[in-house]
Amino acid sequence: MRDGSGVIQCVAVKSALPEELFESLKNLTQESSLIVRGKLRAEPRAHGGFELDVESAEIVQRVSEDDPYPITPKDHGVDFLMDHRHLWLRSRRQNAVIHVRHEIIKAIRDYFDSNGYVLVDTPIFTPAACEGTSTLFEVDYFEDEKVFLTQSGQLYGEATAMAFGKTYNFGPVFRAEKSKTRRHLTEFWMVEPELAFADLEDIKRVGEELVLFVIGRVLEKRREELKILERDTSKLEAVKAPFHRISYDDAVAKLQAKGSEIQWGMDLGNTDETLITDDLDRPVMIDRYPSSVKAFYFQPAPDRPEVAMGVDFIATEGYGEIIGGGQRIHDYDLLLRRIQEHNLPPEAFNWYLDLRKYGSVPHGGFGMGVERFVAWMCGLEHIRETIAFPRMLYRTTP
């Protein structure tokens, strides 16, 4: 029997039960629902060390053998399992993944809540692109108006940081890119802290602290689930401070030495991300990317205006970028120039520019993708198992 928190073997003894009840229990089908009462007994032969001797039972709903439970203990294909995601969630592995996800989200919130951050959630309907790069989902919004599903709460986060000092937002974001890989969803959850009076080094420190805090919590509270998932926890235990810190320049040199085709000025590809961490046991922070591959709002380096004060955290074991962020431009004139250079409509950014007119301060933040983090913690092959009902390029059901 399974109740969501665990599994226990129940034993019905023929001589101890009414014949009718024993027969109905004997003929039960997989995934039928029932209420059982009985005596708990230590039993070394049983999983978990305990068994329940059935004294009474009530069958709530019996699954018909004409239409048996579709998911069997044997192998199933991905397509079949995804079509039955609403049932697949009952399995031991999926149950463990979702429990780890729950723990990660709770740990993220605990970290920020206990470090002086205020949760200020940002809108999901937004008037325009946050970064001017990604493809957005368009939504009809009354009377011929169009709005878009947010791809990031960051710009609003900058406003809340100016109002509250340290804030974070935590919600779903949407990307309409036709990405078809094991790392992409069209709808996923992202946590985005934003800090006033912060520079790139502060952002790196907070990101490192957060990652370590969350890993520590998962290892502390979810050993059982990681065991079910057959996760090699030594890989997670090896993740300690300090993370590797290298510049984009050094990353390119290292990648070229390892045979990558990358040239200075190009963004890192998926294979580059895997390549750069394959000999490391803790994440690497890569900072000071060329401004041309980063969003318009990144602060340029004081000594080298062609590079941006942004940082990406690349997880170990090929799980790729889990954090992206950095220091934002706080100067009005520079920000306006960047908006124009990126051919963005300045009038759409009036409120954002206001933040640089009224008491602007150096500030920064980052975004962390929850599902990628869950995949990393659980050691999953594919991000689709990290959320109860994944939304992907070609899947919006169940």
Add this chain to the structure above:
RNA sequence: UCCUCAGUAGCUCAAUGGUAGAGCAUUCGGCUGUUAACCGAAGGGUUGUAGGUUCGAGUCCUACCUGAGGAGCCA
């Protein structure tokens, strides 16, 4: 959007261009401190769709549909 691969029983997969099979699941019988039980039997098929080549197509060709992996882009 592009590249590669796949689509056969409820599920997972076999089948040199020559009679479509197995395991699991289901049903029946047997056996059993089992825990992916085991033994025996039965039912279960328009081989993704539409064309084409051929004496003959699950197999070869074309188009389309569906799915998977990857690229680009990103978290």
